[in-house]
Every structure is written in C-alpha cells, then in structure tokens.
Amino acid sequence: SQQGEEDPQALSIQEGENATMNCSYKTSINNLQWYRQNSGRGLVHLILIRSNEREKHSGRLRVTLDTSKKSSSLLITASRAADTASYFCATRTSYDKVIFGPGTSLSVIP
Amino acid sequence: EAGVVQSPRYKIIEKKQPVAFWCNPISGHNTLYWYRQNLGQGPELLIRYENEEAVDDSQLPKDRFSAERLKGVDSTLKIQPAELGDSAVYLCASSLEKAGTSGTYEQYFGPGTRLTVT
Numbered sequence: 001s002q003q004g005e006e007d008p009q010a011l012s013i014q015e016g017e018n019a020t021m022n023c024s025y026k027t028s029i030n031n032l033q034w035y036r037q038n039s040g041r042g043l044v045h046l047i048l049i050r051s052n053e054r055e056k057h058s059g060r061l062r063v064t065l066d067t068s069k070k071s072s073s074l075l076i077t078a079s080r081a082a083d084t085a086s087y088f089c090a091t092r093t094s095y096d097k098v099i100f101g102p103g104t105s106l107s108v109i110p
Numbered sequence: 111e112a113g114v115v116q117s118p119r120y121k122i123i124e125k126k127q128p129v130a131f132w133c134n135p136i137s138g139h140n141t142l143y144w145y146r147q148n149l150g151q152g153p154e155l156l157i158r159y160e161n162e163e164a165v166d167d168s169q170l171p172k173d174r175f176s177a178e179r180l181k182g183v184d185s186t187l188k189i190q191p192a193e194l195g196d197s198a199v200y201l202c203a204s205s206l207e208k209a210g211t212s213g214t215y216e217q218y219f220g221p222g223t224r225l226t227v228t
Contacts (some may be wrong), residue, residue, distance in 0.1 A: 033216065043153070043201065045216035088152050090217075097166065098143070100152035 012107040021104040023089030038085035114220035128190035135204030145201040
C-alpha cells in the first residue's frame with residue numbers, strides 16, 4: 001500500500017488564487033519532500049521538511065508538517081499558469097525507505 | 111553543472127525481448143535511485159544505491175530485473191525478458207547523502223526512458 005496519499009487527486013483554480021494540497025502517510029518519517037512534475041521539466045524537487053520541523057517557506061511555497069496526524073500540506077500562493085503540473089509528496093521513512101504518493105494534478109487557468 | 115543523464119529516451123520492444131537503460135548521475139552524488147512510473151501514478155522505487163552497494167532493492171522484481179552500479183558512478187537497469195506490464199517510464203535520480211544524515215538531500219531526476227512493450 002502507498003505510504004503517501006495526496007488529496008485532492010485533481011485541483012483546478014484560477015490564476016492568482018491559492019492552491020492547497022495535502023499528503024497523508026502511515027509510518028514514522030525522517031523527512032518529507034514535495035516534488036513537481038510537468039511535461040517540460042520532468043520531476044523537480046521543491047522543498048524538504050524534516051520530522052522535527054513544523055513549517056517551511058520557499059518563495060510562494062509553504063509546507064507544513066503535523067507528525068501527530070501523519071500529514072503534510074503544500075500551499076502555493078498567488079498561483080500562475082506555469083504552476084500547472086502534478087505535485088507529489090515523498091517520504092523518507094524511519095526505516096530508510098523512500099516512498100512517493102500518487103500525486104495531485106493541479107491546473108491553473110489563466 | 112550537468113544534470114542526470116539517461117539513455118535511451120524512448121524504447122519500443124516486443125515482449126520477451128531484453129532491454130537495458132543507462133544512467134549517469136550528477137558528478138559527486140553518492141546515491142542513485144531507479145524508479146518506475148506508470149501513467150497517472152507516482153514514481154515507485156525499484157532500487158537505491160549508496161556508492162556501489164544496493165541498500166534497498168526490496169521492490170525490484172528480481173526474476174526479470176537486474177541492476178548494477180560499477181565503480182559507484184553510472185548505472186544500468188536491465189529487464190529480461192520484458193512483459194507487456196513493464197511498459198512505463200523508468201526514472202533515474204541521484205542525491206548527495208552523508209553518513210549520519212540519511213535522506214536529508216534532495217533528489218535530482220533525469221528525463222526518464224519511456225518503455226513500450228508490444
């Protein structure tokens with residue numbers, strides 16, 4: 001079974017709006033990472049948050065981690081058409097496994 | 111800095127034929143990953159190397175898949191014989207991880223090899 005599960009599976013928003021996607025996981029982790037994938041650039045690392053951190057920011061990205069709920073969220077503020085892509089969370093578990101979730105497909109409408 | 115290089119980019123073969131994929135990671139990266147990604151799904155780890163050692167191959171179908179990373183640099187993933195269900199994109203990634211800080215470094219992905227088995 002998948003360690004990480006993103007929701008929603010698909011999200012469609014207007015340009016300028018914020019997009020929030022969530023990731024839930026099942027076992028304890030060392031860190032959680034978010035990746036973006038589009039046809040033009042392949043899989044690209046966005047941000048990493050360690051298990052002892054609760055929030056991180058990078059530009060228009062904000063990631064939170066709640067280890068008690070085994071969940072993380074990725075917020076993209078002021079979305080742009082170029083943010084259209086699939087977003088994946090990837091967990092590095094405490095027993096050193098790397099597991100990607102099934103992803104959220106984001107469409108930003110100009 | 112050159113990124114992760116993979117070849118070929120596309121491969122079409124008939125079932126029961128062998129196929130091999132090659133990956134050259136970013137210079138200096140000690141950890142190399144092979145993933146398989148089916149359409150609409152997330153990448154599934156097949157094998158992870160730290161230098162020359164395969165530290166996680168639990169998801170590698172060892173009856174038909176094999177991999178090697180000689181000299182701890184580039185790597186080859188082989189399927190023999192291929193089955194229809196092996197059609198997917200095969201991704202290679204690399205990262206720099208130091209002892210005692212496992213998993214604290216981001217993965218850099220190559221463009222992938224799209225395999226079609228007919």
